[in-house]
Amino acid sequence: MALVKSPRPGRHCRVPEGHTIHRAARRQAELLVGRALTASSPQGRFAEGAAALDGRVLERVDAHGKHLLYRFRDAPVLHVHLGLFGRFRVHDGEVPEPRPTTRLRLAPVAAGDRAVDLIGPTACELIEPPAERRLLARLGPDPLARDADPAPFLARLGRSRAPVGTLLMDQSVLAGVGNVFRAEALHLCGVHPLREGRDLSEAERACLWETVGRMLEEGVRRGRIVTVDPAEAGVSWSRIPRARRTYVYGRDECLRCGGPVERITLAGRTAYACPACQPR
DNA sequence: TATGTATGGTAAG
């Protein structure tokens, strides 16, 4: 039997949850919106779509949960989802040759000093309005949206018999939460992931919404996931060591009480919980 | 060089 080594928090922090996507939307809008863009697919799998976008003016970039929608003048909407492996490489100042795995490169026609590369996405496609409506219709409220309404989220939790750990990862219940935020929000609210949604108190459900929202906002500001309270860690945000940026995610011992962290597979992914801080 | 792992999601059985 192989020794199972636990992932060290911070060592694999490139895979995106909602905050990464909102941050990317903001940054790319700064660099690209209002300009005619060249679009190319060095890797080749999006050659046709890139050709349809080439030369068009980008008008806006919207983030919904973990999904990105690029709106061009006189062209279909570009839908991007990074999935587990996808990432952006943003170049501002010097633009290197694209890597062979670059699915899509967007760059202003006029300026040769900036470009956005998309690598390894789960989705990179042009969609028509009906498909866009279907996509948005299957997403729950996104706490990062300006007009976010918690009511549908609270109601779904309140009537579901599914484990709350499964519900938090379900993008139709709540958009933007991934495995780290799931683990950390449940821990901060003292809720065990295996409890049924409908068994949570109103205060616990409200705590989850509020906590997830705070963590996502902090993630957008910081550009990384830090969920521990700096006061508790005794240092400023930027000085929290990598190994202490989460309470239970990826850890063997709870950062708060030192007790063992249990691992449960929920919604196909490893959930982390401290049975002492999060009783069943 | 090969293997294992990852913060995601979909579609098929």
Added chain:
DNA sequence: TTACCCTACATAA
């Protein structure tokens, strides 16, 4: 539930 897709990087061999 399972298989599968997508990529980069660390570690083992």
